[in-house]
Structures are given as C-alpha cells and as structure tokens.
Amino acid sequence: MSRIAAKFAALKAEGRGAFIPFLEAWDPDSATSMAILRGMPGAGADLIEIGCPFTDPMADGPAVQLAGLRGLKAGATMARTLAMVREFRREDDTTPVVLMGYLNPIDSYGIERFTTDAAAAGVDGLIVVDLPSEEADLLLPHATARGLDVIRLVAPTTDVARLPLVLNGGSGFVYFVAITGVTGTRTASAAELEAALPLIRAATDLPVAVGFGLRTPAQAAEAVRVADAAVVGSALLDTLLASLDEQGRAGPNTVRLVLDQVRALSEAVRAARVPA
Amino acid sequence: MRDRAGRLGYDGELTGETATVNTIPLSNSPPFSNSPPFSNSLRSGPDGRGRFGDFGGRFVAETLMPLVLQVEQAYAAARADPSFQAELDYYLKDYVGRPSPLWFAERMTKLLGGAKIYFKRDELNHTGAHKINSCMGQILLARRMGKTRIIAETGAGQHGVATATVCALFGLPCTVYMGATDVERQSPNVFRMKLLGAEVRPVTSGAGTLKDAMNDAMRDWVANVQDTFYIIGTVAGPHPYPMMVRDFQSVIGEESKVQMRAVEGRLPDVAVACIGGGSNAMGLFHPYLDDTDVRLIGVEAAGHGVDTKQHAASLTMGRPGVLHGNRTYLLQDEDGQIQEAHSISAGLDYPGIGPEHSWLHDIKRVEYVSATDDEALAAFQMCTRAEGIIPALEPAHALAHVAKIAPTMREDEIILMNLCGRGDKDIFTVAAALGVTL
Structure with missing residues (x-):
C-alpha cells in the first residue's frame, strides 16, 4: 500500500479527516523551508504538499506566485526540491509528500527521469496543474510504473459527464478545486461543497481533498465535514511573508509562526466531525 | 517529428486521400481559404488533439x-x-476596411537595388494593425x-x-x-x-x-x-x-495571393513577416504553405543580439517546452524556468511562439531568422523616408531582413512583406533610441 493510501486508511479508522498544509520549496531559503517541512508532521500535518517553484504559475494567486519567486531567487530547482524530500525521508518514512507544480520544469527535467528520481527521493504523489486529462498520457504511464500517485484535479466547472475522464488514471486522492479562480483568492461556501462532494463520491472511491479557498481553522474544519482532507496554502504563505524582513529574509520567528498556524489548523480539523 | 503519422493531417509518406489522418472536419475547411483541402496539405493541421506535429x-x-x-x-x-x-x-469590409492594399514599394526597391518589394498594407486597417x-x-x-x-x-x-x-x-x-x-x-x-x-x-x-x-x-x-x-x-x-486566430488572420495571405496575381500575374518568390507570437506571419504564410515555390521567412526579434541574453528569438535560441496552454519553442533556462524576452518592440517581446510556427520550423517549410533592435530602427527610418510610411517597430524587423536579402536577388524576383502595423505608437520609443527629447 502506498503511503497516501495507508495514511487515509489509518485516518478512516481513526474517524477523522486529514489536514494537508502547503509550502513552497526554498521559500524564502533552503534552510527555513527545510525547517518548516521537518516541523510540519509534529505540528499536525497528515500529508504535506510541496510547491515546485515556476516562473509562470498560471493557476495561482499572488501568495503562491510570490512564494515561487522567492524560492527561485533563493536558488530552487527541481533537483533541489527532490533533494529536500530525500532529506525529509531520512527521519520521516510515513508522512505522505505530494509535489504540486507545472509541467514545464518537469518536462525540462525529462518526464521519465523525473518520475524515477521523485519516487527514489520518497515523493508519493504528483499534482501537475496544467496537465488536464486530455494531455495526461504524457505522465501517467511513467508515474504509475514507479508507484507515484497522480492526483487529479476536479473543478466546479467539471460536469458529471466529464468526471470519469478526469478521474481516469488518477490515484491517491482526488483534489477538488473548490472555487473557480486562482489559489487563495476566494472561499467556497459550505453549501457549494455540500453540493459538489456527492457528485465526486459517486464517481470515485478515492478520498477527496478540498483546496484553493481554505484559509482559517473554521473553514478547514468545515471542509472535512464533507470531504476527506483540507488543503491550506496561501494563508500559510501570507504568514511566512509577514514574518520576513525588508530584504525578504526569514525572521527569527518565521518557522515558529508558520508551524503554529499549521497546529491551529490541524487541531480544528481533528476536532471536526467525521465524514459520514 | 516523432509521432507525426497518425496525429497530423500532413505526412509526406501518405498517398491518396484515403490515407488521411485528419480527424477533425473543421480543419479541412478554413473559412477564408480559396484552396481546396487535400489530405497531404501542409494546411490541414492541427489534429484532433490540437497538435501540429509535437x-x-x-x-x-x-x-x-x-x-x-x-x-x-x-x-x-x-x-x-x-x-x-x-x-x-461585412464587418471586415465596412468597419475594418478590408481588403488592405498591396503596395509596390518602388523607392525602397530602387534604394536596395534588387528584388521588387511589395508591402501588404495591413497597417491601414482600422486601429492600425492586423x-x-x-x-x-x-x-x-x-x-x-x-x-x-x-x-x-x-x-x-x-x-x-x-x-x-x-x-x-x-x-x-x-x-x-x-x-x-x-x-x-x-x-x-x-x-x-x-x-x-x-x-x-x-x-x-x-x-x-x-x-x-x-x-x-x-x-x-x-x-x-x-x-x-x-x-x-x-x-x-x-x-x-x-x-x-490563424484562420481569422489568413485573410492577409488570401488577399495577397489574389492581389499578387492581379498585379504581377504570379505569386511572390519570397514572403516575409515579423514574429512575436506569430499571428501576422501565420496569417500571411498559411495560404502559401502548399505553394512550395514561395520561400517563407519569419523574422524574430534579436534585441541586442541572439548571442546576448537580451532577445526574443524563441525559435533561433529556444527549445521546446510548455507555456500558456501549448507546447512550443520557448526561451527557458536549464531548469525549465521561462526567461524574460527583450525587444525594442513591445509586440515581439514574448519568450514563446505559436505552435504551428514551431512545427513549420522543424519541418523546414518556413525559414526563421532574426533582426536586432538596431537593424529594425534603421529599417524603420529607411521606410519612413523612402516610402512616406511610418511602420511599427514590429514589421520594421521584417523590413530589416528584406533590406538584407533584396540586394542579393534578381530584379525580376519579388518579395512580399507584411506591413502589419503602423508606427505612430512607437515614435516615443524611437525618439528615445535616437537620443531625441520630445
């Protein structure tokens, strides 16, 4: 069983939803970002999503855009992002790690070589934002052959007729993009989530994570009342940004402030009701 | 050209119309095309997945x-x-002002001393460009x-x-x-x-x-x-x-074919257009793709020179990648991060290029060259003085290449250049580049 499947199975047995915090690789520098990654499981992260910096993140709002640029400025590359995961795996062999990014840096690395190196580094799943089902055959065979889950995105614009195509070949979990918009800009209402989730569940047995609009502990808790996991990204990046000095360097409290927020979000998710 | 057969409307090895691999009916009938669709046409792409080759x-x-x-x-x-x-x-004729004229640039022709130079005057459209x-x-x-x-x-x-x-x-x-x-x-x-x-x-x-x-x-x-x-x-x-966008812009090339035949009784020997994303060039070139006697030349912006980092020559200096929804040649670093382009012309300042151009580059149907900021500036001034037409800095790049090749060609040969925009918008940029304070 993959780390992702094992984690969701364990949480199901425990009777609660998962909390998935997001961080951008090398944001604002290698050491700070590594410290945040290392601290996340202890602060209550059930899975971790790591953003791979890209110059042109078309589906992301300002928070992730700026985080990516900070990472790139600090020297992030795809190889260095994989090295972060390898380092993390030396002391944590159970917390699933999912990479989120755009196709071009993966394509430039070489898709086959990337899936090989990612699996060897201890990556469990891939979210490639600009790789819709229509183009997914570029990645799916390579990822599947190496035991990497390809996590498919379902959007509010995805209609029921299209769902089987979108979910085809996906594994690990399904990522429901809760809003029509870029990351961190708006929050889906509970009613919107309650309307969408049954349609997705009817089409797949995979766990469903909700992301793209969750900022607060209350919103994360609300999400896991209907879904299996809540992803929070931009709100954590905003906290990180606010802790930087004028030159954009990490402050003395950067790691602690981000991890405190992870803890608060995680506690809210743990206290929320279990999906029926 | 991996995977060309089976995914593309064109394959040189296919014979007969029954061998067509074109799966989308709409690509067989460009709305502005006077040419009959053939399965072995270079004009039948993209395939059902929206691909031109790779x-x-x-x-x-x-x-x-x-x-x-x-x-x-x-x-x-x-x-x-x-x-x-x-x-x-209706709107193209009575609102945009089409067809745009074909102009024999006689003074430029004499000045450069070689091939006859014609301008397709798309700068005369309403709003001043194609x-x-x-x-x-x-x-x-x-x-x-x-x-x-x-x-x-x-x-x-x-x-x-x-x-x-x-x-x-x-x-x-x-x-x-x-x-x-x-x-x-x-x-x-x-x-x-x-x-x-x-x-x-x-x-x-x-x-x-x-x-x-x-x-x-x-x-x-x-x-x-x-x-x-x-x-x-x-x-x-x-x-x-x-x-x-190609289909809508192909009106440029279609009109020019009719006009060239009317004026010269034949098609040009060379057609030249500038390229940023490549819409005016594709509009000019596409109707000529199957006329293989017509050399097609796209001119990218070389900025300060393609050997510097300050240029926008995606085909000349880039490599294939994925940006803005399509796979195409891109200016990018070793890690797949997109690089900033540079050109004196804001309209060419783009690190990618339309995917059909990438395909035409790889199959060598279109030649892609480049012109620097300085060459474009010189051409801009030459055209203004010789023809009384202030071109945009974008087609000034195409003109810079015309100025290079016209003198090497015979007087009975013909170059057609798409003058795709007028230069009123650029006078401040040009003034600054020439050290003039307005």
Whole structure:
C-alpha cells in the first residue's frame, strides 16, 4: 500500500479527516523551508504538499506566485526540491509528500527521469496543474510504473459527464478545486461543497481533498465535514511573508509562526466531525 | 517529428486521400481559404488533439478545460455556418476596411537595388494593425456563445486597442491586461484603450511584459469562466486558439495571393513577416504553405543580439517546452524556468511562439531568422523616408531582413512583406533610441 493510501486508511479508522498544509520549496531559503517541512508532521500535518517553484504559475494567486519567486531567487530547482524530500525521508518514512507544480520544469527535467528520481527521493504523489486529462498520457504511464500517485484535479466547472475522464488514471486522492479562480483568492461556501462532494463520491472511491479557498481553522474544519482532507496554502504563505524582513529574509520567528498556524489548523480539523 | 503519422493531417509518406489522418472536419475547411483541402496539405493541421506535429495541445488547468472545449465546439459550429462568415465579411469590409492594399514599394526597391518589394498594407486597417482581423472574428464568436464580458492581454497595445475597439462597437465590457513595463512604453495606446471604454490593468508580476499579461489574463479567465470570453492576440494558447486566430488572420495571405496575381500575374518568390507570437506571419504564410515555390521567412526579434541574453528569438535560441496552454519553442533556462524576452518592440517581446510556427520550423517549410533592435530602427527610418510610411517597430524587423536579402536577388524576383502595423505608437520609443527629447 502506498503511503497516501495507508495514511487515509489509518485516518478512516481513526474517524477523522486529514489536514494537508502547503509550502513552497526554498521559500524564502533552503534552510527555513527545510525547517518548516521537518516541523510540519509534529505540528499536525497528515500529508504535506510541496510547491515546485515556476516562473509562470498560471493557476495561482499572488501568495503562491510570490512564494515561487522567492524560492527561485533563493536558488530552487527541481533537483533541489527532490533533494529536500530525500532529506525529509531520512527521519520521516510515513508522512505522505505530494509535489504540486507545472509541467514545464518537469518536462525540462525529462518526464521519465523525473518520475524515477521523485519516487527514489520518497515523493508519493504528483499534482501537475496544467496537465488536464486530455494531455495526461504524457505522465501517467511513467508515474504509475514507479508507484507515484497522480492526483487529479476536479473543478466546479467539471460536469458529471466529464468526471470519469478526469478521474481516469488518477490515484491517491482526488483534489477538488473548490472555487473557480486562482489559489487563495476566494472561499467556497459550505453549501457549494455540500453540493459538489456527492457528485465526486459517486464517481470515485478515492478520498477527496478540498483546496484553493481554505484559509482559517473554521473553514478547514468545515471542509472535512464533507470531504476527506483540507488543503491550506496561501494563508500559510501570507504568514511566512509577514514574518520576513525588508530584504525578504526569514525572521527569527518565521518557522515558529508558520508551524503554529499549521497546529491551529490541524487541531480544528481533528476536532471536526467525521465524514459520514 | 516523432509521432507525426497518425496525429497530423500532413505526412509526406501518405498517398491518396484515403490515407488521411485528419480527424477533425473543421480543419479541412478554413473559412477564408480559396484552396481546396487535400489530405497531404501542409494546411490541414492541427489534429484532433490540437497538435501540429509535437506542438500545440491544451495544457490548461481543469477549471478552464471545459471552457476551452466549449470554445472549440462553438468555433467549429461557427465555421460551418455561412451566416457567421457573411457577418464577419461585412464587418471586415465596412468597419475594418478590408481588403488592405498591396503596395509596390518602388523607392525602397530602387534604394536596395534588387528584388521588387511589395508591402501588404495591413497597417491601414482600422486601429492600425492586423490585430483587428482576429478580434472581429473572436468577438463575433463570443456573441454567438452568449458571453457578456471580454478580456485580453496586450504587449505593444495594438491587440488591446483592437479588442477595446470591437468591444466598444458591440457594447461589451472589456478588461485588458498589460505589463506595467509596456504600460509605460506604450502610453498612447493605453490612453486609446481607456478612451474606448476599456479597463487597463497593469501587470507587475515578472518583468511586467506580454508573458506576464497573458498569465494574468488566464487567471482572470479561470475566475470568471461563466460569462467571460478571452480574446487571445496571437496564434498561441490552448487549442483551438492557434488554429482559430490563424484562420481569422489568413485573410492577409488570401488577399495577397489574389492581389499578387492581379498585379504581377504570379505569386511572390519570397514572403516575409515579423514574429512575436506569430499571428501576422501565420496569417500571411498559411495560404502559401502548399505553394512550395514561395520561400517563407519569419523574422524574430534579436534585441541586442541572439548571442546576448537580451532577445526574443524563441525559435533561433529556444527549445521546446510548455507555456500558456501549448507546447512550443520557448526561451527557458536549464531548469525549465521561462526567461524574460527583450525587444525594442513591445509586440515581439514574448519568450514563446505559436505552435504551428514551431512545427513549420522543424519541418523546414518556413525559414526563421532574426533582426536586432538596431537593424529594425534603421529599417524603420529607411521606410519612413523612402516610402512616406511610418511602420511599427514590429514589421520594421521584417523590413530589416528584406533590406538584407533584396540586394542579393534578381530584379525580376519579388518579395512580399507584411506591413502589419503602423508606427505612430512607437515614435516615443524611437525618439528615445535616437537620443531625441520630445
């Protein structure tokens, strides 16, 4: 069983939803970002999503855009992002790690070589934002052959007729993009989530994570009342940004402030009701 | 050309029409084409996945994908509907001012001493550039689809002005994304757009140029999928945009064929156009693709020189990758990060190129060369003085190449160049480059 499947199975047995915090690789520098990654499981992260910096993140709002640029400025590359995961795996062999990014840096690395190196580094799943089902055959065979889950995105614009195509070949979990918009800009209402989730569940047995609009502990808790996991990204990046000095360097409290927020979000998710 | 057979309408090894591999009916009948469709035509792409060979495709987020498919279906239906073509023809003739003239540039010809030089005068279109050809087609499609809001990206501002113009004509609200750097260097066009009632949103991410404007336009589209139509300014973006914009711009090449035959009794020996994203070049070249006696030359912006880091020559110096919804040649570093392009011309300042150009480059049907800022400036001044036509800095790049090759050709040979925009918008940039204070 993959780390992702094992984690969701364990949480199901425990009777609660998962909390998935997001961080951008090398944001604002290698050491700070590594410290945040290392601290996340202890602060209550059930899975971790790591953003791979890209110059042109078309589906992301300002928070992730700026985080990516900070990472790139600090020297992030795809190889260095994989090295972060390898380092993390030396002391944590159970917390699933999912990479989120755009196709071009993966394509430039070489898709086959990337899936090989990612699996060897201890990556469990891939979210490639600009790789819709229509183009997914570029990645799916390579990822599947190496035991990497390809996590498919379902959007509010995805209609029921299209769902089987979108979910085809996906594994690990399904990522429901809760809003029509870029990351961190708006929050889906509970009613919107309650309307969408049954349609997705009817089409797949995979766990469903909700992301793209969750900022607060209350919103994360609300999400896991209907879904299996809540992803929070931009709100954590905003906290990180606010802790930087004028030159954009990490402050003395950067790691602690981000991890405190992870803890608060995680506690809210743990206290929320279990999906029926 | 991996995987060409089976995915493309063209394959040199296929024989007979039964061997056609073209799976989408709409690509066999360009609405502006006078040429019969053949299965072995270079004009039958893209394939059903929106690919020209290895290039093109639909690399967008799932949120946009249903909408991109909707645009594809709506365009296919419009293309098959004679009333759509009739409506477009009406606006192109009486509003845009088509056909644009074909001008024998006699003084330039004498000055350069060689091949006869003709200009396709698309700078005489309403709004002063070729961009409105495609804007008109796209806004008519948006209306057919019931969309009530228009967005666009712009570099030099020509596409933004053309989009704002058709929005004013049809009374639709318009938001134009424009890099903050470009807002500064193209201020007359910014004011024009505002006069036309458009909202101009300066984009500060990245270097604040065309690439970044396109990112923000796509982010707007993701957030407003229900009511918004994105009028893309070039032959790039997810399928069907490269095909659709090409079809709308092909009026340039189609008209020029008729005009060349009327004036010279034959087609030109060489057709030349400048390339940023490549819409004016594709519009000129596409009707000539199967006329293999006609040399086709695309001129990229070499900025300070292709051996520096300050250029926009994606085909000359880039390598294939994925950006803005399609696979194409891109300026990128070893890690796949997109690099900033540079050109004195804001309209060529783009690190990618339309996917069909990438394919035509790889199969060597079109030659792609480059001209520097300085060469374009010299051509700009030469044309202004010799012909009394102030060209935009974009076609000044094409003209710089014409100036290189015309003297090497015989006097009975013919060069056709697309003069795709007028230079009024560029006088401040040119003045600064020449050290003149206005």
